[in-house]
Amino acid sequence: MNDTSAAKTGLETDTEAAVKQNQSAEGTVGEIYVDDPRMTCRNVDVYYGEKQAIFDVSLDVGKNQVISMIGPSGCGKSTFLRCLNRMNDTIDICRVTGQIKMDGQDIYDGGLDVVPLRASVGMVFQKPNPFPKSIYDNIAYGPRIHGLSDDKQHLDSIVETSLQKAGLWAEVKDRLDQPGTGLSGGQQQRLCIARAIAVSPEVILMDEPCSALDPIATAKIEELIDELRENFTIAIVTHSMQQAARVSQRTAYFHLGKLIEVGETDQIFTSPRHKLTEDYITGRFG
Amino acid sequence: MNNQQQHQKTMERVQQGLERRYRKERHFRWLGLSAIILGLVFVSFLFITIISNGYTAFQQTYVKLDVFYDPEKIAPIGETDPEVLSRANYGGLIKASMRQMFPEVTNRREKKVLYGLISTGASYELRNEVMSNPALIGTKAEVWVVADDDVDMLIKGHIDLRLPESDRRIKDNQLAWIHDLQEQERIEKRFNTTFFSAGDSREPELSGIKGAVAGSFFTLLICLAIAFPVGVAAAVYLEEFAPKNRWTDLIEVNINNLAAVPSIVFGLLGLAVFINFFGLPRSVPLVGGLVLALMTLPTIIIASRAALKSVPPSIREAALGIGASPMQTITHHVLPLALPGMLTGTIIGMAQALGETAPLLMIGMVAFIVDIPGSVMDPSAVLPVQIYLWADSPERAFVERTSAAIMVLLAFLISMNLLAVWLRKKFERRW
Numbered sequence: 001m002n003d004t005s006a007a008k009t010g011l012e013t014d015t016e017a018a019v020k021q022n023q024s025a026e027g028t029v030g031e032i033y034v035d036d037p038r039m040t041c042r043n044v045d046v047y048y049g050e051k052q053a054i055f056d057v058s059l060d061v062g063k064n065q066v067i068s069m070i071g072p073s074g075c076g077k078s079t080f081l082r083c084l085n086r087m088n089d090t091i092d093i094c095r096v097t098g099q100i101k102m103d104g105q106d107i108y109d110g111g112l113d114v115v116p117l118r119a120s121v122g123m124v125f126q127k128p129n130p131f132p133k134s135i136y137d138n139i140a141y142g143p144r145i146h147g148l149s150d151d152k153q154h155l156d157s158i159v160e161t162s163l164q165k166a167g168l169w170a171e172v173k174d175r176l177d178q179p180g181t182g183l184s185g186g187q188q189q190r191l192c193i194a195r196a197i198a199v200s201p202e203v204i205l206m207d208e209p210c211s212a213l214d215p216i217a218t219a220k221i222e223e224l225i226d227e228l229r230e231n232f233t234i235a236i237v238t239h240s241m242q243q244a245a246r247v248s249q250r251t252a253y254f255h256l257g258k259l260i261e262v263g264e265t266d267q268i269f270t271s272p273r274h275k276l277t278e279d280y281i282t283g284r285f286g
Numbered sequence: 287m288n289n290q291q292q293h294q295k296t297m298e299r300v301q302q303g304l305e306r307r308y309r310k311e312r313h314f315r316w317l318g319l320s321a322i323i324l325g326l327v328f329v330s331f332l333f334i335t336i337i338s339n340g341y342t343a344f345q346q347t348y349v350k351l352d353v354f355y356d357p358e359k360i361a362p363i364g365e366t367d368p369e370v371l372s373r374a375n376y377g378g379l380i381k382a383s384m385r386q387m388f389p390e391v392t393n394r395r396e397k398k399v400l401y402g403l404i405s406t407g408a409s410y411e412l413r414n415e416v417m418s419n420p421a422l423i424g425t426k427a428e429v430w431v432v433a434d435d436d437v438d439m440l441i442k443g444h445i446d447l448r449l450p451e452s453d454r455r456i457k458d459n460q461l462a463w464i465h466d467l468q469e470q471e472r473i474e475k476r477f478n479t480t481f482f483s484a485g486d487s488r489e490p491e492l493s494g495i496k497g498a499v500a501g502s503f504f505t506l507l508i509c510l511a512i513a514f515p516v517g518v519a520a521a522v523y524l525e526e527f528a529p530k531n532r533w534t535d536l537i538e539v540n541i542n543n544l545a546a547v548p549s550i551v552f553g554l555l556g557l558a559v560f561i562n563f564f565g566l567p568r569s570v571p572l573v574g575g576l577v578l579a580l581m582t583l584p585t586i587i588i589a590s591r592a593a594l595k596s597v598p599p600s601i602r603e604a605a606l607g608i609g610a611s612p613m614q615t616i617t618h619h620v621l622p623l624a625l626p627g628m629l630t631g632t633i634i635g636m637a638q639a640l641g642e643t644a645p646l647l648m649i650g651m652v653a654f655i656v657d658i659p660g661s662v663m664d665p666s667a668v669l670p671v672q673i674y675l676w677a678d679s680p681e682r683a684f685v686e687r688t689s690a691a692i693m694v695l696l697a698f699l700i701s702m703n704l705l706a707v708w709l710r711k712k713f714e715r716r717w
Contacts, residue, residue, distance in 0.1 A: 090606065092530050119609035129600035131619060141618070142608040192604070199608055 027056060029274045030263035034062035034250075038203060038233045039084060039121075044098035046079055046088065046257075053079050056098075057259040059252060061203065066225060066234045068248035068265070070241060072280065075254040077237045081205050084235060085121035086114050102203070119146055122196030126208040128188035130180030130195070135172050138180040138191055139163060142199035158198055165231075166194035167224050186217025193224065197232075204228065206236040210243065222247050241281055245269050253277045336696070340689025346478035346491060347438040348430040349404060349467060351383040353412065355422045363424045371417050376409040380431065388463060399460060403467075405432040407492040432480070433473070435490040435683035437464060441473060444682050455682075481690065485658045486667065486675070490683030493676075495691050497658045501571055501651070501666030502640060502698075508575020508662055509582060509639050514632050516579075517586030521628070524587075525594040526616055545584035552581045553648030561649060568650035569665035577645045582635040589631020593624040626713035633706040637699050643670040669695045 037060040046054035054076045061067050061084075069077040079088065086107060088094040096108060102121065105111040119142070130138050139159045142148075149155035159176070163169040168190045172183070180191050189209055196204055206225070210218040225234060225247045238244050244251050245265060252262040253276070261274040272278040357363050359382075360374040381401050385391070391400050408431035415429075416422050436455045439445050441464075451458050467473050485497030528534045556577035560566045566573050597620050605615040646652065652671050659666035667675065669691060676688040 085607070087603065087607065090602070115609050115611055117609075118607060123603075123607035125600060125603060125607070127600055129598075129604040131601065131604060132623065141605075141610075145608075145610050145614055145618075195604075195608060 028058065028259045029261040029277075030268075032058050032060060032262055034060045034065075036063045037061060038063045038103065040099075040101045041080075041083075042099040042101075044080070044083060044096065044100060046076070046083060047095045047097075048091070049093040053257050054083075055258045057254075059259060059262060061233060061235055062250065063233055064229055064231070065250060066229050066236060066248040067250045067252060068244035069235065069237045069252045069254060070239075070244050070280070071254035071260075073239075074256075076257040077252075077254045078207050080254065080259075081207055081235060081237050084203070084205055085118050085123055087123065089114065119199050120201050121203040121205060122199065122201035124189070124192050124196055124204065124206045124209045127212050128185055128192050130183070130188050130191050132179060132181050134177045135163075135180045135183070135191065136176040138195050139198045142195060146199055148199065162194040162198040165197050165228070166190045167220065167227075168194055184217070186213050186220060189213060189217070189221060190224065193221075193228075197228075201232065203233045203235065206234065208237055208239060211239060218243070241269070253280060255280070336689045336692050340686055340691075340693050342442045342444075343481060343683075343686040343690035344478050345442070345475045346480060347433040347441045348474050348476050349433045349437070350472040350474070351380060351404070351429050351431055352386070352426065353379050353383050353429045354426045355379065355416065355424060356382065357424050360416060360423050364420075365423065366420045368417055371420060372413060374413070374416075376412040376416070377406075379412055380404055380408055388466070396459065399457070400463060403434055403437050403460065403463060405434050405491045406489060407432055407487075430474070430476075432491050435681060436460075437473075438491055439682050440464060441475060442686075444686075481687070485656045486654060486672065487656060488654075490679075490681050490687060493684075493687060495669065495672060495694055497655060498667045498669045498672035498691070499694070500659050501574075501655075502668040504571035504659060504662045504666065505574040505578060505646075505651075505668055506636055506640060508572055509578040510632070510636060512576065512579040513582040513586055513635065517583050517632070518590050518628055520583075521587045521590030521594060522616060522621070525591050526612070526620070541584050541587050545588060548644075549581050549642055550644040550648065552577050553645030555580065556645060557648045567663065567665070569653045569655070570663050571659065571666055571668075572662040573649050574646050574651050574668065575662065577649060578639040578642060581642065581645060582639050585635035585638065586628070586632050589634070590624070590628040593627025593631065594620060596627065597623045626710055630706045630710050633702050633709070637702045637706075640668075640698060640702070641670055641695065643674055646671055647674075669698070 039061040041057060041059045041061075044054055044057045045052060057080060059080075069081060071077050082088045083096055083100060084107075088096060099109075100107050102112060102117065107117050131141065133141075136159055139162050140149075140155055143155060143158050149158055160169060160173075163172065168187060171187060172191075180188065183191060189212075193204070193209075210221050213221065222243060225236065228234060236244075236248065248265045250262065251265045251268040253260045253268065253272075253274070255276050261268065261272060261277045263273075268277065269281055272281060356379060359378045360376070361367075361370050365371065381397075384400055384404065385397070388400060391397055411431055412429065433441075436445075437460075440456050440461075445454060445456055447454070447461075456464075464473070480492060481494045483496055484492060484494030487493035524534060524537065528537075556573060560573045560576055561568055601619050601623065602615055605619045606612070610618065646668060651667060652675065653665060653667070654675070655665050655667050657664070673688055673691045673695065676684045676691060
């Protein structure tokens with residue numbers, strides 16, 4: 001109840017701010033646009049049946065950047081993330097309107113089929129979910145179904161480079177034929193990252209990738225995200241504000257399905273422009 | 287009242303109720319334990335009755351005869367033409383041998399009774415031996431032949447000799463002859479190979495379950511070949527592809543209803559559709575298998591859907607997330623993980639089908655069929671129907687054969703269920 005009223009008052013002040021700054025779509029404070037976007041989202045609404053989960057979100061995801069999405073539970077950040085590779089398609093009652101473009105092609109409007117879309121927008125989930133197969137087969141699965149490898153040697157090299165990029169090669173190179181489910185939680189999550197990398201996507205979506213991991217494994221994943229930024233665009237949803245501050249260049253703050261504020265991570269965490277953002281990052285709710 | 291007192295009071299209350307709580311738990315345990323013991327008592331009672339009734343059927347009484355392969359009765363020495371050899375009077379050889387052993391029997395009626403000690407099937411045994419080895423003609427040999435079922439029952443102790451002669455299947459003169467044969471060590475109980483190698487027969491000593499087992503095998507083969515692919519395909523479609531709307535809800539409710547439809551109704555449906563409309567022959571495993579497939583389908587669909595549901599969604603998401611198409615996700619990841627559950631459901635459905643009688647009665651698989659079926663288009667019986675037929679027969683020897691056939695059926699059922707358990711254990715995955 002409190003949250004709702006807070007959001008309403010927030011939105012009113014917000015509109016004034018937006019008019020003042022003349023820089024954002026209605027309802028969002030900060031810099032929605034970037035100079036060199038990989039994905040552009042305009043006026044995205046998401047409905048679960050009758051219930052609207054995302055309200056008019058516009059956001060750019062910049063090339064070779066890490067953008068983190070933060071916000072209290074149920075604020076729609078995961079739902080929004082899953083729109084970016086159409087994972088919401090699997091939910092029958094879910095409906096997405098608005099425009100999401102990847103490199104200029106609309107991903108919902110027949111411009112880009114869902115299979116190539118998911119091959120170029122990989123995803124890492126909250127809970128590590130390796131296939132109950134060998135480590136090798138876990139990585140090789142993507143390249144196999146997309147026909148990316150010319151022969152066995154090529155496939156071997158794809159597996160090796162993917163595991164190396166995910167920082168897992170040294171730990172598993174002697175047991176590639178053992179089941180991926182036998183690894184530790186942190187290793188499994190890096191295996192899932194390697195699996196996503198193996199099809200050489202352009203964007204990697206991560207949905208709270210560290211929430212099931214201990215601090216040491218988390219630190220490794222964060223380090224990895226920082227390295228991956230060189231080659232990939234990453235969008236990460238996280239509950240940990242420290243994590244967002246550590247790994248991302250831009251941060252978007254969601255609240256009750258609305259994108260409240262987006263901007264440079266440093267700016268968001270040091271001088272938030274919106275009252276709700278400030279309340280959240282200073283720990284007044286969330 | 288301060289905190290200390292409050293705590294004191296709480297503890298007192300808890301102590302008061304403690305004894306009652308534990309007593310309830312003990313009672314519940316006793317109740318559960320006695321239920322299980324009751325179940326075990328019934329099961330062991332069932333097994334004890336069946337086994338004690340049926341184990342004697344695995345033995346059969348044989349009589350040793352001195353047979354002279356008389357060239358006059360069969361064919362001249364040197365004859366090898368199977369036509370001629372098969373037409374010869376082998377019953378005469380046995381009768382001659384019996385007359386020779388009991389020369390004092392001269393009365394026509396008594397002779398007939400004497401010949402009745404030996405099974406009518408014995409002459410076929412002699413014929414087979416001569417046809418496989420024509421050189422036997424003109425020689426003498428000791429041959430063990432199958433005794434009549436009444437003799438068999440007497441030897442196995444199933445005939446009460448305290449009854450007056452008129453109430454007995456074995457009369458006093460027969461008793462004397464059998465006694466003589468026993469004195470000469472011409473009577474012996476042997477393992478009953480006929481029971482496993484012959485089809486049905488009017489004569490208990492010549493009847494066996496091979497025909498019924500073969501019929502059951504062909505029927506289940508058809509049932510499996512139809513019910514498994516159709517059931518799995520239906521389950522996959524309903525679980526993975528079908529939109530969730532009123533129609534799929536209706537279909538789901540109907541499938542659950544079908545699982546509860548009495549099996550005899552499926553038999554009537556099979557009669558109307560497969561036999562009357564499509565004109566398939568009666569009594570054949572093809573139709574039996576089709577009917578049982580209809581009956582097993584709901585079981586397989588329900589089990590397969592449960593197996594598909596139990597595959598964690600994270601696996602689907604993982605596959606979809608790297609760009610597998612829905613079909614690839616299902617065939618590469620979901621189906622292999624759900625297969626053990628599907629197989630378990632299928633085997634249990636098959637076991638159900640194996641024991642099913644009622645629908646098969648409707649499509650004529652209850653006929654008396656002597657020949658062992660060689661294909662799905664040959665008329666045949668199935669094991670449970672064979673049991674039903676034998677249970678209906680008045681001869682005492684069929685009583686033990688009924689129990690023996692039940693033992694064979696139970697052995698098949700238990701091994702199928704064990705296979706299901708083993709499969710589940712073997713392919714069960716943890717994640």
